[in-house]
Amino acid sequence: MEVLRKNGRGGCVAGGTPRPQPWGLAIVYGLLFLFGCGVTYAESTTTKEPIIEHLEFLGFECDRVEAGLRAKHLSKIHLYFTNAFGGIRVQTGFPGKSPHLDVGSRYVVTNALGKQLSVMQLYWSEEGNLFAMAWMPGRYDKERFALFMEAWDHDAGVLRQAYGQLQPFLKEQSKGSAPAS
Numbered sequence: 001m002e003v004l005r006k007n008g009r010g011g012c013v014a015g016g017t018p019r020p021q022p023w024g025l026a027i028v029y030g031l032l033f034l035f036g037c038g039v040t041y042a043e044s045t046t047t048k049e050p051i052i053e054h055l056e057f058l059g060f061e062c063d064r065v066e067a068g069l070r071a072k073h074l075s076k077i078h079l080y081f082t083n084a085f086g087g088i089r090v091q092t093g094f095p096g097k098s099p100h101l102d103v104g105s106r107y108v109v110t111n112a113l114g115k116q117l118s119v120m121q122l123y124w125s126e127e128g129n130l131f132a133m134a135w136m137p138g139r140y141d142k143e144r145f146a147l148f149m150e151a152w153d154h155d156a157g158v159l160r161q162a163y164g165q166l167q168p169f170l171k172e173q174s175k176g177s178a179p180a181s
Contacts, residue, residue: 051140077156087137095171099128109165120155130170
């Protein structure tokens with residue numbers, strides 16, 4: 001079957017394949033453009049909380065638990081974030097040995113460490129576990145949170161360097177390694 005097409009002078013010519021019309025291409029490109037904009041818009045409405053994005057940028061894997069946020073890292077101490085007293089509290093813990101063994105020495109070590117720490121506070125639970133905690137006043141702010149996490153990382157490094165002094169009071173780590181910083 002032959003196809004009739006316009007020859008540009010008002011008449012028709014038989015033969016050949018039909019050429020796409022310019023307005024048809026415009027419609028196809030227009031639909032592709034609208035589809036592309038719709039996908040972009042849909043992605044932008046599913047953004048994460050800024051603090052989660054910040055922690056993921058730092059290499060943490062985050063998930064919501066109880067009343068807070070758990071942040072795990074391959075080479076750093078796992079952290080737990082909560083909103084507390086009008087600010088952000090971060091904490092972590094290490095299983096300890098019986099608190100009745102050499103109580104005085106345990107406090108001497110943590111008190112000496114406390115003098116070297118900038119944001120982290122250390123305390124022993126009644127069960128003998130060691131906890132580290134810090135608090136940043138106010139809501140999340142990118143620059144302030146970055147400085148806070150930098151100070152926390154510094155303090156975690158101090159804690160790691162002191163592992164030899166803390167080791168007599170802590171249970172052995174599952175992989176036999178010192179607390180990560």
